[in-house]
Amino acid sequence: MLIVFIRSIILYFVITAAVRLMGKRQIGDLQPSELVITMLLSNIVTLTVEDISIPMIMGIVPVFTLVSIDVLVSYLTLRSRRIRRTVSGSSKLIISDGKIDQKVMRELRFTTDDLMASLRAQQIFDLADVQFAVAETTGTISVCPKKSSVPPTAKDLGMTPENTNPPVMLISDGEVSTAALRFLGLDMEWLNKVVKADGASITDIFIMTAESPSKYTIIKKEKNQ
Incomplete structure (x- = not known):
């Protein structure tokens, strides 16, 4: 039991260091390659903790190997748009000029429920209020509402409030x-x-x-x- 406890602590710090090297992202913002790496890391660590006959080094080496691959892929995607599209895909326009592109919806396997749920999450409950919407590579949907459906800003009202930092x-x-x-x-x-x-x-x-x-x-x- 003590061995499992010690191995768990060591692997906790190893995984923490590995995730820090991979960068800061929310789970919902992970690219496909990053999600794969995350799943593999969890499986490797689980095996190393549960089976004490496996040497610790057999768990640590694959972890940092996968992290190194992720860092390398991230570097390559920054340098090459073609590689970035191959690894992460590209954004797709779902709604343009207020019209839903049903062909793109089928390609992405997006249901109407998925679309409406994403709109509601951004406080939009009527499709008539949407000018265009984009399905991002992370699976989220970015929405631009119609100008007529956006509350007026201080600039629209001719006001010039002072710009200050938040508390x-x-x-x-x-x-x-x-x-x-x-x-x-x-x-x-x-x-x-x-x-x-x-x-x-x-x-x-x-x-x-x-x-x-x-x-x-x-x-x-x-x-x-």
Whole structure:
């Protein structure tokens, strides 16, 4: 049992390092080649953990071999559009000028339910509101609604609001983010002063966000009953 526990810990760090080398993607954003590599890695690690008669090196070497292949393929796809299309495929236009291309739908084996589910996920419930839609190589659908169905922007209304960065997290569960303070050009002296003025200490703060020295939000921790 102890051997299985130790092997599991070692392989956990090996897989973590391998995934970091492959890059940061959500599961739904994986290209076909990346999905294949991910599935193979999981099978290799499972065998190595379950069967202690298999040497650890027999699990580690295939993992980094597959990761090396993935990194190489990624490099080649960056250098060559032809290779990129061969490995990952290409995007397909499903809706153009508000008209559904049923031939492309059949090629991609997309059902009408798949299409409507993807539209609803982007807050579009009426096909009449869609100008065009593209099936990406990851299997997701990108949608461009018709101009008449898009809420007016400040520019459309002739307004010119100031462009500002969104608020950043300064305190999370009583811990201060020094990187966020530096980003806003603030320091601990300012932070302590603001928190004290709110009648609390830093350890009493659940969340504190700030956009500028004069614009901030403080949410205190709830007291235990």
